[in-house]
Amino acid sequence: VGCTPSQSTGAQAGEAGNKTPDKVRVAYMPNMGSASAVVSGIEQGYFEEYGLDIELVQFAGGPAEIAALASGDIQIAQIGHGAHALCIEGEAKVFAIDALSLSDVVLANKDKGVSRIEDLKGKKVAVQAGTSSEIILNLALEKAGMTQKDLEIIQMEASGMVSAMVGGSIDACATWEPSSTTIMNQMGDSCITLAGNEDFLEQATFASGYITTDKYAKENKDILVRFAKALLKAQDYRNPHIEEICKAVAKLIEADEATILDTKNGAKWLTGEEIKASLEDGTIKKYYESQQQVFINAGRIPEPVPVEDYVMFDIMEEATSSYK
Amino acid sequence: MAGDSCTVKVKIDHVKKVFNVRGNEVVALNGVDLEIKENEFVCVVGPSGCGKSTLLNIIAGLDVPSSGNVLLDGNPIDGPGTERGVVFQQYALFPWLTVEKNIAFGLKLRGMKREDVQKETAKYLDIVGLSSFAKSYPKELSGGMKQRVAIARAYAVNPEVLLMDEPFGALDAQTRTQLQSELLQTWEREQKTCFFITHDVEEAIILAQRVVIMSARPGRIKEIVEVNIPYPRTQETKMSQEFLELKNYIWGQVYEEYLAVRK
Amino acid sequence: MAGDSCTVKVKIDHVKKVFNVRGNEVVALNGVDLEIKENEFVCVVGPSGCGKSTLLNIIAGLDVPSSGNVLLDGNPIDGPGTERGVVFQQYALFPWLTVEKNIAFGLKLRGMKREDVQKETAKYLDIVGLSSFAKSYPKELSGGMKQRVAIARAYAVNPEVLLMDEPFGALDAQTRTQLQSELLQTWEREQKTCFFITHDVEEAIILAQRVVIMSARPGRIKEIVEVNIPYPRTQETKMSQEFLELKNYIWGQVYEEYLAVRK
Amino acid sequence: MNKISDKVWILISFVTAIVLWQLISMSEAGVVFASPVEVIEKCIKKIADGTLWLHISYSLFRVIAGFSLAFIASIPVAFLMGWYRPVRGLIEPWIQFVRNIPPLAYIPLIIVGVGVDERSKVTVIFIASFLVLVVTIYQGVRSVDATLIKAAKILGASDRDIFFKVVMPASTPFILVGTRLGLSAALTTLVAAELTGASKGLGMMIQTASGNYDMGTVLLGIIIIGIIGMAMEKFVRFLERRLTGWQETHVQ
Amino acid sequence: MNKISDKVWILISFVTAIVLWQLISMSEAGVVFASPVEVIEKCIKKIADGTLWLHISYSLFRVIAGFSLAFIASIPVAFLMGWYRPVRGLIEPWIQFVRNIPPLAYIPLIIVGVGVDERSKVTVIFIASFLVLVVTIYQGVRSVDATLIKAAKILGASDRDIFFKVVMPASTPFILVGTRLGLSAALTTLVAAELTGASKGLGMMIQTASGNYDMGTVLLGIIIIGIIGMAMEKFVRFLERRLTGWQETHVQ
């Protein structure tokens, strides 16, 4: 990964001094949602600027990332919505927000006579339990006065859904990028989108973000702040240069550029500015509260936990305080 | 079984058998010619390793000659057949079957009725003196007992041709004598053709009409000795002049071969 | 080896052996008493299945008596030891080793030097007449050849006590005679103690100082016959009056036992 | 020493396991490892709402069906491979190729081929256990002592007879290994199999719980699979005692 | 019929495979099944940018290291289990329990235990192949003919000698089965093993491509794993010929 010097030289540059950079290993998953910000930061040399030497370690899913954090081999992990449940339970702490996922959709096969949520009654619908798409499905059903019990729910993994949808063995599915795009491309006109994240922004926010262990946070607060600062710059760079970042991510994970480009709208890519503002007006806290509510509704979390217990607003604030 | 005693039952014609052992050739048989007539009792003697078992395997259809032919009733042998029964030198009992079931194995394959199988099995168990071990597994038997099961198993299917490879080798002299006379009686009564390998020259003379003496490796037929002592032969036969002369002669012939191997 | 010939080497004291076969008890040995003196040659005869191999296994330390004691040099036997060598009735060759390596197996375990192993192996290969089969695997051997490998393997480790279970049973009379005299010479020269099971009464008398006659199941010692014919014994010995009388006597004794089994 | 019975050993193992488990769950690994108490709570909850039995029975059916079909199919295939060269030539490369591929990899294909109903799960489990069984039993067929086959031929056995009456009993130790490993393969493939679309089943339960980061339920599922496996092992043991009594071995 | 050599059969199998593959990729299964041409394109691309070799070499190292360690460990463990009752009592329940658990289930635990570097991948592969090897070889140890052990004892063999010079050679057929299935287990666990935080490796490549619906790369990965498996089988064959020449069997 090359590090082109940044155009925006800030006063922060001095913070790193001539000390040898602190080494940080960061866990990520091979998709845009997870890798875009950190890749942007590395590409632009923001982490270097803040005296951080980032080593990326790729994981296939949240549980392995969390385990790696616990082992101490990884200091920081980028996680999606689901793994936040563990943070709520106190297993790890969130110290930076990354993006809001928009990639979940409920897709249906028109040829099977489904054109509205209501038509799903008694139909075979594939979901993968515990994913944010399942929550979107639940919300959509709720809006139509239905529950999962009204459908024939089939638990399936994302790649299975593609073949099952295209092969016609299921009538609808709740899925996410890039399987959703693949299904839409393959099925053409027969495919209809019944619901998506945009429909339920109030009820459900699927924030992704960066987490670390309690212990690391206590001992290395300084590093986390620097990381968060660099991340804000990276997020600023990401939004206007999303295609460039897509290509960089594609290169990193050795995927087709086209595939990754397809997912460029899979999330609301937060910028530093937005984060600073949302933090000040309490929107970010609301994101996390709404996210926790999703877990409570699903029965995953028995009772509410103060958001402050697991989201380190202090670090977020310190990072944004010096933000231009 | 209506054949007159001059029909050739088994014809071995220029049989050669070469084993390929990691590149080297071991010639086990080299140009063996032999005609065994219907209802004939032939014994084979020869030094250890001269190819007796190999010849028996070929007649049984379990091994193919490298060159030459073997005919049974005038037809080339191609694989084993139920008209030939074999007692193997190493018994080859089925270790997962009881004594009884080992003996019944061939009978059941012939689709014999259950009660007949039982009757036959019991009969041969009695002949070999193992009635009280019917339910034992081979591993629970002594060496000689295993050998007797193998004998009973071969007898039970009542083959026209009996091929026996040192079948009484592991038995005490008394059981051996008993089984010898039992075999002779069956042979006379049921017109079987017998090909019987033994190391015991006395046994060969007591049983056989002709004794085939094989020469040391590469195995050939050195000489065929006719035994003109009339049946039934008994323990007294062994005291007769004729018997003793034959015995000495055959012993001497085999001894020559034995010396040839020792060089 | 300095012991005088009256020291007791192996003492078998009220040995009983019961096999438990699926709930039933098979009494293989019942109250066997026997003392084998140092440098003594004892042969054991008896009807098939009377417990000879079982007794040998117990002396070898491969099987434990159900009751009674076995002492070696006055110490209770607890497991096999290198001072005893065994030739098994079913050979028990290692199929994955060549003839040569089978024979060398015990020598290598003793940490003998390579060249000595080679020398010893070659020597015993020669005694059993298998020098040209040194590199063969057991499956490539005839029955008698396998038996000879087993004999060579037991001899090679040069044990004080030789326990042999029908070791010459699969051999032609000539090889047998040769190995008998070879064994006698070794025994005389090296002061070995021999416990030798055989079905051949002549063999027993030619070899043994005492012949143990075992009775039919449950195995007991029926009688012990002293053979007072002086060594070296040769083929001529077999013609002597003394020999023939002994032979008839022992034969008769075993015959009684044989009849007992047949009922 | 030898007097301590098997039961005692199992007890010792069991207690060690529980203690170890508690210790692990209290260490930093606790993040991904629920404590015994948590698991028991989950268990009680799932028994109370009746879902546990459903999961177990669905999965059990799939495992048993998939394995049984595999067993029935593998024995003749292994025999034919051992006996007839053309069959071996035709089948072997495929078996060798497929057996090294992770089951996850062919799941989409199976969904397309047989759909998402019970058949797809049974198929995945079938494939996994079949491959293990065939490889093992084929080796067994190859190792049968040639003289026993000769003896059977002489007694008039057809190829069929030789197969059923000689090769099969003679390969019992291999068939037992195959059964053990085939059952293991069936159970370890359960999670993958139930990714082909299921609403009930232990694999699904684990999968769902893992998606929800509900480590108590994940562990509960794993333990149940482990227990099912041990119960099946008991059954194999029972067969073993019945089938290999004739073997002359050193170990009792 | 018998004259047609193995090579011809492999060729027939191969051509059938390619044709079948093309047909499947043209059917509705094409969504999840890239065509041969696509896969070849991916392959060329990945060779050109040099990543393919990296993936292969990382994975190969992990598989070989994990399997070799498992092999070395399993033989004495299987022997001790067969020989000493206490060892068996202590170890067996664990092996029986763990071998039925999907590897995916214990991956988080391994990450916590040994971290995310090469050790964790090697550990996952080690466990998977060790369990298979131990079960197989233990059965082999149990099936050794008692008289051979007696013969060795008589010739002065210690327990160690008996193990190395009798039990091991006598169990060769079982060790071979274990090696075959252990290698399969190693390869099929590769994907799971590389979930423990890797950036190189065939499993990771498949995993990432599958997440991105890049079926050409998924299939390429699978085929490479299959080919590696077949190459390893060739090696096992070679060993087999060397080690079982002494066996007297019917099949050539």
Ligand SMILES: Nc1ncnc2c1ncn2[C@@H]1O[C@H](COP(=O)(O)OP(=O)(O)OP(=O)(O)O)[C@@H](O)[C@H]1O
């Ligand atoms: N499968 C085989 N492979 C290689 N050589 C073999 C094989 N079977 C037998 N031989 C060789 O063929 C020769 C004859 O063996 P065969 O078994 O026929 O002897 P035999 O006369 O029966 O001897 P014995 O009386 O000792 O049983 C021997 O030299 C033996 O080494």
Ligand SMILES: Nc1ncnc2c1ncn2[C@@H]1O[C@H](COP(=O)(O)OP(=O)(O)OP(=O)(O)O)[C@@H](O)[C@H]1O
């Ligand atoms: N492992 C065993 N299990 C059960 N019974 C056995 C076992 N071994 C031997 N026997 C029984 O013990 C008795 C004596 O057997 P043994 O082998 O000692 O006889 P033997 O005198 O050597 O006979 P042979 O001359 O036929 O070899 C036999 O009745 C046999 O059935």
Ligand SMILES: [Mg+2]
């Ligand atoms: Mg022979």
Ligand SMILES: [Mg+2]
């Ligand atoms: Mg005996």
